[in-house]
Amino acid sequence: MSRNESGNEALPDSLTGALSDFLHYLSAERRHSPHTSQGYQRDLIRLMHWAMRQSPPVDQWEKLTVADVRRYAATLNRDGLSGRSIARALSAIRRFYDYLIREYRVRTNPALDVRAPKSGRRLPVAADADQLGHLLDARPEDPLEVRDLAIFELFYSSGLRLSEMTGLDLRHLDLAGGEVRVLGKGNRERVLPVGRKAAGALRQWLALRPALAGAGETALFVSQRGQRLSARSVQQRLSRWGQHRGADQHLHPHLLRHSFASHLLESSGDLRAVQELLGHADIATTQVYTHLDFQHLARVYDAAHPRAKRRKAMVSGQGHVDGDSL
Known part of the structure; x- marks a missing residue:
């Protein structure tokens, strides 16, 4: 041809x-x-x-x-x-x-019921822990930035979803006990720890909140008008915080939640604990969310599984592994 x-x-x-x-x-x-x-x-x-x-x-x-x-x-x-x-x-x-x-050129459509494979879930790369710490250590310049810092610290401290953050009321926060109670997907409630840095930022915000909150407003975080802060406002304020302080990447609530999960998993290796903290019903969701790779799973297996330990001992003692042990 x-x-x-x-x-x-x-x-x-x-x-x-x-x-x-x-x-x-x-x-x-x-x-x-x-x-x-x-x-x-x-x-x-x-x-x-x-x-x-x-x-x-x-x-x-x-x-x-x-x-x-x-x-x-x-x-x-x-x-x-x-x-x-x-x-x-x-x-x-x-x-x-x-x-x-x-146009009567063919009788049937061969592509009618053919579907494409699902694309992998695209998730943000976790922020560098040192850079994120630098951004959160920046000093707020006005009462609204004090509020913003408390929100951002709580995102990174406790791994909240955006909807969970904006849905918080004063009664959900227990700073004395270092806890916050959130209502997640499927109306599942969970209690999350609040870290020291986040607790400090929240205390500073609570001292200023009465001057902004409207009468009878129960929301933990309120706008300049005294009403519950909207999800869109949280997104805009976090983006603004990053831009003004020279962040290397676009800051948004899901990035902080993802960084919370990734950094906690890297330090602890406890997938089940991260699953509970994130509020995932299925641990498979947590595995995707935290970008677990096979090498990490293999290291956990080799360190913890008794048969894996035994195999390593055999390798070090005999200098080789036969085909059946692979």
Whole structure:
């Protein structure tokens, strides 16, 4: 088969003709932008090149089957495309075949029930402990910054979610006992320790709160107007704190919660304790959340499991390990 100028195998008219008609339909009838049409074109040209490399080649659109589309999605996954990119490619195929069905060129849509693999959960990288300590040690300049520092210290001290933080009332805080009671997902209540730094920042805020809080307001953290502080305000104030103090990364509530979990896990290695503190019903959520890798799990296993210890002793005593012990 001849090659085109780009070095790729030339595509048959039986495939490219229908694509040209589809792109004209998108621009002339659907009024899609050139950028959108180019996206469809890229996705479908990639599919055509893949189809022509199959044995036998899929050289007509009506020959493409559901199994072919599933194998194509698997190929994109192996090539390193994200779940979102694969979903976009499958969407382009579905849209194209909807057009072909409308034009009576094919009878069925082979991509209709094919779904892309789920993308991995994207979580923030934990902040450096020393840099985070430097940011939290900065001196507040006014009563609102005293409040902000108390919020940020509590995020990092106790690993609260944003909704849990803004939902706190005065009655939930027990500084004498060093505890805070929060209501998490699924209305599950948990009691969390409050660290020394956070307790100190909270005491400073509580001394100033009466001058800001409206009459009868029960919220622990209030706005300048004396009402419960909103989640959006907390996000904005934390971002502002980081910008004014030269943070290397964007500061936001989830970063502090994630840093709390990661730093605690690094120091203790106690996954179950971190799970309880975070309020996760399933420990698998905690494993993903804290970015546990296999090497860390292997070190815990080697240090704790009696059979692992025994194997290490055998290795040091005999100088080798037979195949059955691996």
